[in-house]
Amino acid sequence: MSTTELPLTLDQAVTEPGPKRFSPARTAVALTVGAWAGLFWFVLLSGRISLYLGTRTNWVVPTGAVILTAAFMGRASSLRVSDPEPIGKRDAISLSVLVLPVVILLALPPAALGSYAVGRRSGVGAAFASTAGAAIPEHGDISMVSVASALANRETMKILVQRAGSVVSFTGFISRQSDEPATEFLLNRFVITCCVADAIDTQVRVANAPPGQFKSDQWVRVTGKVYPLGREVIVDASTVTGIARPSHPYLNP
Amino acid sequence: MAGSEALVRPTTAPWRNGVVALLVVGTIGLALAAASIERVAAIQNFILVFGSLLVEAIPFILVGAAVSALIEVFVPISAFERLSHLPRPLQLPAAAVAGFAFPVCDCGSVPVARRLASKGLAPGAAITFMLAAPILNPLVIASTIVAYRGRDVLWQMVIGRMVLGLITAIVVGWVIGERTKEELLRPRPSDALVHSHEHDSRMTEFFGHLAADFIFMGRYLVLGAAVAGALQTFLPQSILSSVAGVPILDVVVMMALAAMLSICSESDAFVAASFVQFGFAAQLAFLCFGPMVDMKLGFLYSGTFGTRFFRTVAIVVAAVTLTGTLWVQMIVK
Numbered sequence: 001m002s003t004t005e006l007p008l009t010l011d012q013a014v015t016e017p018g019p020k021r022f023s024p025a026r027t028a029v030a031l032t033v034g035a036w037a038g039l040f041w042f043v044l045l046s047g048r049i050s051l052y053l054g055t056r057t058n059w060v061v062p063t064g065a066v067i068l069t070a071a072f073m074g075r076a077s078s079l080r081v082s083d084p085e086p087i088g089k090r091d092a093i094s095l096s097v098l099v100l101p102v103v104i105l106l107a108l109p110p111a112a113l114g115s116y117a118v119g120r121r122s123g124v125g126a127a128f129a130s131t132a133g134a135a136i137p138e139h140g141d142i143s144m145v146s147v148a149s150a151l152a153n154r155e156t157m158k159i160l161v162q163r164a165g166s167v168v169s170f171t172g173f174i175s176r177q178s179d180e181p182a183t184e185f186l187l188n189r190f191v192i193t194c195c196v197a198d199a200i201d202t203q204v205r206v207a208n209a210p211p212g213q214f215k216s217d218q219w220v221r222v223t224g225k226v227y228p229l230g231r232e233v234i235v236d237a238s239t240v241t242g243i244a245r246p247s248h249p250y251l252n253p
Numbered sequence: 254m255a256g257s258e259a260l261v262r263p264t265t266a267p268w269r270n271g272v273v274a275l276l277v278v279g280t281i282g283l284a285l286a287a288a289s290i291e292r293v294a295a296i297q298n299f300i301l302v303f304g305s306l307l308v309e310a311i312p313f314i315l316v317g318a319a320v321s322a323l324i325e326v327f328v329p330i331s332a333f334e335r336l337s338h339l340p341r342p343l344q345l346p347a348a349a350v351a352g353f354a355f356p357v358c359d360c361g362s363v364p365v366a367r368r369l370a371s372k373g374l375a376p377g378a379a380i381t382f383m384l385a386a387p388i389l390n391p392l393v394i395a396s397t398i399v400a401y402r403g404r405d406v407l408w409q410m411v412i413g414r415m416v417l418g419l420i421t422a423i424v425v426g427w428v429i430g431e432r433t434k435e436e437l438l439r440p441r442p443s444d445a446l447v448h449s450h451e452h453d454s455r456m457t458e459f460f461g462h463l464a465a466d467f468i469f470m471g472r473y474l475v476l477g478a479a480v481a482g483a484l485q486t487f488l489p490q491s492i493l494s495s496v497a498g499v500p501i502l503d504v505v506v507m508m509a510l511a512a513m514l515s516i517c518s519e520s521d522a523f524v525a526a527s528f529v530q531f532g533f534a535a536q537l538a539f540l541c542f543g544p545m546v547d548m549k550l551g552f553l554y555s556g557t558f559g560t561r562f563f564r565t566v567a568i569v570v571a572a573v574t575l576t577g578t579l580w581v582q583m584i585v586k
Contacts, residue, residue: 027271028271029465033468036471043308053305053309057309057517060309067312067315067316068311068315071315071319071467074456075460075464078457086266086270087268087271091270094468094469095271096277096278097472098472100281100475103278103281104304105300106282107283107286108286108300111297111301116298117298120488120489193520194517194520197302197309197482197485197517200524
């Protein structure tokens with residue numbers, strides 16, 4: 001970078017302020033904070049909160065949007081200075097690092113965790129629900145979280161065994177294993193507590209599904225009878241219907 | 254400096270670096286959108302984890318930055334100087350217990366600790382506060398209770414986490430204690446973005462510091478979230494689960510997992526409790542180590558205090574957590 005250096009005396013710098021002009025450094029900082037404020041408003045207004053956060057933490061987004069907007073306005077209110085500070089190379093790199101995620105999250109279409117994540121997270125599997133106190137009622141609907149709870153908790157499993165043959169209706173996405181029959185697949189739904197980073201998979205095996213009709217990652221609603229079998233819970237499907245991804249793709253404890 | 258001494262100010266293209274950066278970032282964004290990279294499952298997974306960590310943590314960073322700016326602008330240095338005259342055996346526990354009153358997660362406590370140290374609080378006390386707050390604050394205690402509700406080890410886990418977190422934070426503060434604030438704090442190049450010769454009002458100063466802290470911490474959070482996202486995407490957790498039940502090794506593995514996942518301390522108890530294949534000590538280690546040392550904190554600590562500091566914290570926290578969890582397990586048995 002070729003820069004001309006202008007000698008100033010300290011006295012001049014302190015006692016002779018020039019006319020006020022926009023400070024490049026302050027403007028860059030304000031725009032960076034503003035970009036994040038814009039992202040938070042976008043996430044809030046577009047309904048994408050549920051793609052990133054659980055119900056327990058979704059208040060963070062409106063709170064963040066308001067605070068970031070206040071910070072942006074506060075910084076933007078003092079952009080004109082008598083001694084404008086230039087944007088250094090290191091500052092430009094720092095600000096770029098901070099703005100890049102905003103651009104990435106805005107540029108890419110909304111998505112949710114899918115079958116790729118099932119393979120990566122299956123180690124912790126269904127045990128999660130035991131922590132959420134997800135009980136199986138003696139009568140009434142059985143949820144996917146409570147089925148997962150049964151896989152980790154003997155007491156809950158006893159109740160599920162008593163209710164074997166009950167009709168359930170579960171919504172989730174499909175993942176397939178290479179060695180399973182064409183009429184079977186795993187129905188998955190992630191449970192998140194705070195954000196996607198803590199997502200844990202819950203799954204049931206669906207049997208008697210129409211062969212060749214549904215692919216991995218496709219969202220479906222399965223209705224059928226539920227049967228616990230060893231370390232798995234099987235749903236003997238009566239209907240399997242393809243659906244669009246729900247607006248809230250993750251379950252919350 | 255003599256009044257006649259020449260100062261140097263670059264005068265050409267003061268906006269150029271910013272414009273170039275904007276063009277580069279914009280081009281990357283357009284390229285990503287045009288390439289439809291979200292179709293690649295691994296990249297989609299990475300972006301989701303990376304994005305969710307940022308969306309959750311950025312507001313906490315901002316709250317921490319706001320508290321830090323309030324301290325800088327409105328709290329006189331003399332207040333901290335008085336605190337620094339307290340006997341050291343009293344300073345560290347007092348700083349740790351102060352964490353009860355600061356209900357933000359681990360990211361938010363870093364800018365506050367930095368500001369406390371720069372304003373004159375003993376470095377050891379500032380670090381103790383920083384490490385204790387994410388474990389001892391009321392929201393984290395409540396989430397731990399909810400996560401372990403119905404388990405035989407509920408109160409052992411809650412009290413064990415609090416006591417071990419408190420002890421670990423104090424030990425690290427004690428180890429750091431001899432350092433001066435100049436040795437502890439890394440100089441911030443981005444201070445140039447805030448400080449000028451302007452005679453700003455207090456509110457302008459406040460927002461200046463708020464923005465500077467946000468920019469400073471935010472970039473390290475971005476790097477840390479990227480590493481955590483990559484590890485969550487490319488390293489199957491089942492590899493780690495295979496050592497469940499192996500004494501000591503399972504504790505070490507759970508500490509490594511906590512560092513890898515970089516989960517907020519307000520939700521980590523739910524994840525820890527889900528590892529039913531791991532024993533009490535391993536789960537307790539996950540809950541104590543994670544809020545003090547993880548991928549995103551590694552970048553935040555290194556940027557704020559230097560890599561030597563991060564190394565020291567990681568080693569001390571790991572040693573105390575390992576010893577402490579095994580000791581607590583013996584008591585619980």
